[in-house]
Amino acid sequence: MHPDLEMMIVLQGFDLEVRRLTEEMAELPKRMARLAAQHEEAKRQLRSVTEDLAKEEVLRRRQELDIKDHQQKAARLRKQMDVVTTTAQASALEHEITFAEGEITRLEDAELESMERTEQLEAAKLTAEETVANLAQEHAAESARAAEALERDRALLAEVHAKRNELRPQIGESSLSTYDRVAKSRGTALAEGVDQKCSACQMMVRPQRWNDLRERSNDEAMFTCETCGRLLYWDPARDAPQKKPVKNESIAASIVRAL
Numbered sequence: 188m189h190p191d192l193e194m195m196i197v198l199q200g201f202d203l204e205v206r207r208l209t210e211e212m213a214e215l216p217k218r219m220a221r222l223a224a225q226h227e228e229a230k231r232q233l234r235s236v237t238e239d240l241a242k243e244e245v246l247r248r249r250q251e252l253d254i255k256d257h258q259q260k261a262a263r264l265r266k267q268m269d270v271v272t273t274t275a276q277a278s279a280l281e282h283e284i285t286f287a288e289g290e291i292t293r294l295e296d297a298e299l300e301s302m303e304r305t306e307q308l309e310a311a312k313l314t315a316e317e318t319v320a321n322l323a324q325e326h327a328a329e330s331a332r333a334a335e336a337l338e339r340d341r342a343l344l345a346e347v348h349a350k351r352n353e354l355r356p357q358i359g360e361s362s363l364s365t366y367d368r369v370a371k372s373r374g375t376a377l378a379e380g381v382d383q384k385c386s387a388c389q390m391m392v393r394p395q396r397w398n399d400l401r402e403r404s405n406d407e408a409m410f411t412c413e414t415c416g417r418l419l420y421w422d423p424a425r426d427a428p429q430k431k432p433v434k435n436e437s438i439a440a441s442i443v444r445a446l
């Protein structure tokens with residue numbers, strides 16, 4: 188294999204790690220913001236259900252006062268019944284008593300309905316309190332985890348950057364400029380050839396080219412995928428399971444792991 192290619196396989200490992208770490212570090216604050224928003228929403232729901240409960244209490248106090256008013260009025264009217272002298276007066280009083288009693292029944296029914304609503308709201312409040320407590324706990328635990336992860340990622344990133352900066356000057360200028368150009372447009376510059384295909388774009392490599400890649404994989408030649416333009420490399424261990432035990436990881440992965 189071309190020595191530049193070997194180093195670029197390692198470089199790509201570093202670059203992918205830089206990308207992964209950078210994405211992870213960008214994702215962490217977003218995740219925290221989502222959790223904070225969930226927590227705020229749960230608190231808002233708890234406030235709303237608490238307010239509704241208070242409104243029901245106010246409503247019932249009002250209803251009880253109104254009931255008392257109508258009861259007092261009905262009692263007063265009944266006393267007046269004792270002293271009425273005409274049928275017309277009696278009938279007017281009776282009419283008023285019936286109205287007051289009707290109002291009492293209506294208000295008592297409304298009070299019962301309010302009590303039912305309160306029961307439901309109290310259950311909802313318990314659930315909301317539980318949700319708020321759980322989210323508060325989750326939020327705190329996740330914040331601590333995120334802070335830890337961020338610190339770890341920052342250290343790792345600095346480490347990978349240092350290794351990367353050390354490796355790059357060792358690679359030939361023209362190889363490196365090809366690497367940078369393809370990596371910029373394709374995301375990755377190198378692809379392993381597996382089963383006569385480019386493992387990045389999945390397109391077939393023409394038989395002659397495939398043979399050249401395999402035969403000359405130890406010399407100075409470099410091959411690009413004709414479809415995506417990535418530099419191809421070939422790992423003999425992958426395609427010759429009869430001769431060598433198949434490794435589960437690619438050359439690049441094993442080099443990166445060994446570092």
Ligand SMILES: [Zn+2]
Binds near residue numbers: 388389390414416
């Ligand atoms: Zn390709």
